[in-house]
Amino acid sequence: MSTPTSNTVHRAEIAEERHAQTPGGPVPQPRGRSSWWDGRSGLVVPAVLAAFSTYLLIGCLTMEIPEGTDFPGPTFYPLILAVAGYVLTALLTVHYLRSPEHPEETSQRTWRTHSDWSAVAWAAGGFLAFALTIEVLGWILAAALLFWAVARGFGSRRPLFDITLALLVSSAIYLAFTVGLGLNLPSGILGGGL
Structure with missing residues (x-):
C-alpha cells in the first residue's frame, strides 16, 4: 500500500519523464483568445x-x-x-x-546564435574573385567561380556537381543577355580576348 507522500513523488517522476521525452521541452499551453492575424x-x-x-x-x-x-x-x-x-x-x-x-513559446528556453564566418568568407571571397577576374576569365567562368564559392559557403560538399551546374547556369545567362537582349557581357579567355 502506498502512502500519499510516495504517490506524489511517483507522479512527479512520471511528469519529469514526460517532460524529458517531449522534444524541445514542455508543450506550450494554448493561449487565450487570438485574433485572425496571429x-x-x-x-x-x-x-x-x-x-x-x-x-x-x-x-x-x-x-x-x-x-x-x-x-x-x-x-x-x-x-x-x-x-x-x-x-x-x-x-x-x-x-x-x-x-x-504560430511562434513557439520561448519564455522557458534560450537560443544560442552564432555567425558562420566561414560562409561569409566564402561568399565575400567569391564576390571579390568575380569582380577581379571577370575581364580576364569572362562572364561564364567568373560567374561559375562565384556560384561555386557561394555554394561551398552554404555548405555544399559536391564540388563537381556545383561547378557543372554553375557552368550551365552562367552559360545560360550569358546566352540570354548576349543573344536575347543584344548586350555584351565580357567573354574573356573563352572569346579569345585577354
Missing part, C-alpha cells in the same frame, strides 16, 4: 513581393520602346520577373492563409 505575419513577404512586381509591371507598361525593336525587346525579361513575382505572391498568400505559423 501566425500570419508572414503575409508581409508576399505584400512586398506584390509591390515589387507591380513596380516592374508599371515600368514595363510605361517604357518607351523604339519602333522596329525586335523580339524579345527590353520589356521581355522584366515582364517574366513580374509574372513570376505575382505567382509567388499568390502561392505564399495561400500558404500563410491556410496554415498560419
Whole structure:
C-alpha cells in the first residue's frame, strides 16, 4: 500500500519523464483568445513581393520602346520577373492563409546564435574573385567561380556537381543577355580576348 507522500513523488517522476521525452521541452499551453492575424505575419513577404512586381509591371507598361525593336525587346525579361513575382505572391498568400505559423513559446528556453564566418568568407571571397577576374576569365567562368564559392559557403560538399551546374547556369545567362537582349557581357579567355 502506498502512502500519499510516495504517490506524489511517483507522479512527479512520471511528469519529469514526460517532460524529458517531449522534444524541445514542455508543450506550450494554448493561449487565450487570438485574433485572425496571429501566425500570419508572414503575409508581409508576399505584400512586398506584390509591390515589387507591380513596380516592374508599371515600368514595363510605361517604357518607351523604339519602333522596329525586335523580339524579345527590353520589356521581355522584366515582364517574366513580374509574372513570376505575382505567382509567388499568390502561392505564399495561400500558404500563410491556410496554415498560419504560430511562434513557439520561448519564455522557458534560450537560443544560442552564432555567425558562420566561414560562409561569409566564402561568399565575400567569391564576390571579390568575380569582380577581379571577370575581364580576364569572362562572364561564364567568373560567374561559375562565384556560384561555386557561394555554394561551398552554404555548405555544399559536391564540388563537381556545383561547378557543372554553375557552368550551365552562367552559360545560360550569358546566352540570354548576349543573344536575347543584344548586350555584351565580357567573354574573356573563352572569346579569345585577354
